[in-house]
Amino acid sequence: MSAPLVEKRTPFRKILVANRGEIALRIMRTARRLGYGVVAVHSAADADAPHAREADQAIAIGGPAPAQSYLRIENILAAAEASGADAIHPGYGFLAESAAFAAACEAAGLVFIGPSAAAIRAMGDKAGAKALMRAAGVPCIPGYDGEQSEAALAAAAREIGFPLMIKAAAGGGGRGMRLAPSEAAFAELLRAARSEAQGAFGDATVLLERAIEAPRHIEIQILADRWGAAIHLGERDCSTQRRHQKLIEEAPSPAVSPALRQRMGAVAVAAVKAIGYEGAGTLEFLLDSAGAFYFMEMNTRLQVEHPVTEAVTGLDLVELQLRIAGGERLPLQQEDVRFSGHAIEARLCAEDAAHDFLPQSGRMLRWRAPQGLRVETALGAEGDIPPYYDSMIAKIVSHGATREEALRKLARGLDETIAFGVTTNQTFLAACLRHPDFVAGGVTTDFVERRREALLARPRDDLLPPAALAALLFRLPQRGAQPWRKGRALASAFAAPTRVDVEGTIHDVEIFRRRDGAYALAYDGAEFSIEVEALDDETLRFRVGDVAESATFLRAGDRLYWLSRGVAFACRDATLAPPRRASAAGGDGKLRAAMNGRVVAVLAKLGESVALGQPLIALEAMKMEHVHGAPAAGIVAALHVAEGDQAAAGAILAEIEPPPAATP
Numbered sequence: 331m332s333a334p335l336v337e338k339r340t341p342f343r344k345i346l347v348a349n350r351g352e353i354a355l356r357i358m359r360t361a362r363r364l365g366y367g368v369v370a371v372h373s374a375a376d377a378d379a380p381h382a383r384e385a386d387q388a389i390a391i392g393g394p395a396p397a398q399s400y401l402r403i404e405n406i407l408a409a410a411e412a413s414g415a416d417a418i419h420p421g422y423g424f425l426a427e428s429a430a431f432a433a434a435c436e437a438a439g440l441v442f443i444g445p446s447a448a449a450i451r452a453m454g455d456k457a458g459a460k461a462l463m464r465a466a467g468v469p470c471i472p473g474y475d476g477e478q479s480e481a482a483l484a485a486a487a488r489e490i491g492f493p494l495m496i497k498a499a500a501g502g503g504g505r506g507m508r509l510a511p512s513e514a515a516f517a518e519l520l521r522a523a524r525s526e527a528q529g530a531f532g533d534a535t536v537l538l539e540r541a542i543e544a545p546r547h548i549e550i551q552i553l554a555d556r557w558g559a560a561i562h563l564g565e566r567d568c569s570t571q572r573r574h575q576k577l578i579e580e581a582p583s584p585a586v587s588p589a590l591r592q593r594m595g596a597v598a599v600a601a602v603k604a605i606g607y608e609g610a611g612t613l614e615f616l617l618d619s620a621g622a623f624y625f626m627e628m629n630t631r632l633q634v635e636h637p638v639t640e641a642v643t644g645l646d647l648v649e650l651q652l653r654i655a656g657g658e659r660l661p662l663q664q665e666d667v668r669f670s671g672h673a674i675e676a677r678l679c680a681e682d683a684a685h686d687f688l689p690q691s692g693r694m695l696r697w698r699a700p701q702g703l704r705v706e707t708a709l710g711a712e713g714d715i716p717p718y719y720d721s722m723i724a725k726i727v728s729h730g731a732t733r734e735e736a737l738r739k740l741a742r743g744l745d746e747t748i749a750f751g752v753t754t755n756q757t758f759l760a761a762c763l764r765h766p767d768f769v770a771g772g773v774t775t776d777f778v779e780r781r782r783e784a785l786l787a788r789p790r791d792d793l794l795p796p797a798a799l800a801a802l803l804f805r806l807p808q809r810g811a812q813p814w815r816k817g818r819a820l821a822s823a824f825a826a827p828t829r830v831d832v833e834g835t836i837h838d839v840e841i842f843r844r845r846d847g848a849y850a851l852a853y854d855g856a857e858f859s860i861e862v863e864a865l866d867d868e869t870l871r872f873r874v875g876d877v878a879e880s881a882t883f884l885r886a887g888d889r890l891y892w893l894s895r896g897v898a899f900a901c902r903d904a905t906l907a908p909p910r911r912a913s914a915a916g917g918d919g920k921l922r923a924a925m926n927g928r929v930v931a932v933l934a935k936l937g938e939s940v941a942l943g944q945p946l947i948a949l950e951a952m953k954m955e956h957v958h959g960a961p962a963a964g965i966v967a968a969l970h971v972a973e974g975d976q977a978a979a980g981a982i983l984a985e986i987e988p989p990p991a992a993t994p
Contacts, residue, residue: 349421498527584771695751745896927951
């Protein structure tokens with residue numbers, strides 16, 4: 331005889347969200363709608379962050395680095411006790427998939443809004459999870475999850491064959507993952523994967539898998555309650571990735587038919603029932619060109635990309651999480667799930683796509699999200715982007731009756747997004763959405779790598795080149811300028827030489843003011859005549875010939891940021907600046923940090939001979955490891971950092987001297 335319903339209820343009234351940024355804000359939004367109190371926790375770097383300001387209570391839990399704050403279980407439990415919270419939502423990321431955290435919450439008498447510690451533990455170990463999935467009849471990729479010595483892993487790799495995937499056994503999100511194309515590259519890629527896994531998850535254990543060539547990355551969203559009911563909410567296609575991390579997700583997948591959706595969904599539901607799972611979760615699969623699918627891993631939490639599922643189902647997944655955690659039965663059965671239209675999400679990240687997606691941090695001087703789309707972000711009109719956390723700063727989500735409509739809306743929304751002050755992947759994302767492969771729905775996980783050159787190419791602008799527009803914006807009088815700087819008084823037969831640095835390239839432009847009020851710009855052997863039709867503090871409307879256009883811009887000292895026709899640029903007024911030295915490119919043998927980060931590995935010794943590009947220092951920033959290679963061939967003359975040090979962008983990490991001349 332089953333227990334009465336009330337015996338399985340776990341009511342709560344105040345929720346502490348053990349996360350930060352847009353994640354915390356999104357969870358708090360639904361929790362408040364349902365009448366719950368909300369408590370935020372914050373690191374020293376987030377003391378004035380939006381999630382801390384908007385909660386009912388906000389409690390400091392430690393230093394800026396995650397290991398000092400958001401990963402400190404004892405600090406979070408102390409915050410719950412101090413605030414009177416009786417439930418904890420882990421968000422996604424940080425401790426969301428920590429079995430120890432779930433168990434500690436339970437031991438403290440707190441409702442953990444997620445699966446049990448046992449379920450997290452079972453699925454968090456990728457090797458153990460695959461064994462459970464195979465037992466449940468779920469197809470898995472052939473691989474190795476045994477003894478962890480370098481010799482054993484190398485032998486297993488040779489047996490599996492190349493190319494193969496190296497994966498962190500304890501985590502996900504693309505961290506601790508490397509594609510080894512050959513045996514020669516295996517040892518260094520194994521080191522990097524283990525180092526990143528240790529830093530991200532505290533566990534350097536890896537597993538090896540046969541690499542499936544050009545697959546799609548498909549995931550199935552599931553929900554299960556403690557009463558034994560489980561359903562799936564269809565699939566999401568997450569094939570557009572860089573560095574094994576997702577960039578664009580959509581639902582439904584262009585490659586999944588209704589019959590395949592039914593098969594994959596049935597497998598996912600059977601799998602979660604087999605382990606007695608409770609809450610929201612996602613099973614991730616690789617889908618090959620023949621339509622066969624293979625289990626990769628299970629994320630025992632809500633996913634970053636859950637809004638696309640919400641858009642096509644009309645459901646609030648956080649609300650369902652809260653209801654399940656309180657002991658309620660699932661309010662719908664599988665046949666009640668309906669899908670409507672198409673949804674696409676783009677992850678706007680603070681990163682430099684043109685330089686291997688290096689993470690960026692600093693002050694966002696102006697932020698304006700697009701209108702008419704769902705935007706999840708923690709940025710206000712401006713704000714700081716610290717170097718300690720994930721590089722994602724916003725999720726921009728479109729929904730349309732058709733895929734074409736959703737795609738059109740999202741691309742247009744990216745064109746209208748203003749993000750001035752910190753480099754983002756905004757233009758790159760728009761290029762992905764407009765690429766013929768994506769438009770045709772034919773994207774696989776190697777899309778970005780195969781089409782990188784086309785995706786990074788700046789659109790040619792014959793109307794007014796970026797350098798010319800930058801020079802004009804630097805020289806135009808700002809609001810409040812003295813009268814002599816305005817109007818026809820500036821007419822001159824003498825050029826105003828302007829030197830601008832547009833994203834690292836120096837351009838020389840000469841500007842004349844004509845008596846008819848227009849400007850003449852001489853640049854790169856061509857001359858442009860420009861009429862300024864309107865100018866305010868952030869918008870320029872200009873005409874070149876018969877064509878009129880607008881640009882949105884921000885001047886900040888000698889820096890200029892602007893957005894024109896959906897393409898974002900950043901530049902510097904270099905007219906009075908001293909010439910750059912070759913050292914910025916490593917011509918002086920000095921290796922400089924490409925971004926703020928923590929040193930996770932020093933790969934060379936003093937006095938060692940190194941080749942150009944040989945890995946020397948590995949930095950971790952925003953949850954990803956970036957290996958810095960030797961700027962020149964020679965001898966390691968100095969190492970200025972050690973493992974565990976924090977390095978600022980531009981800091982000298984090491985120095986390379988030329989090898990001694992051969993004795994005649």
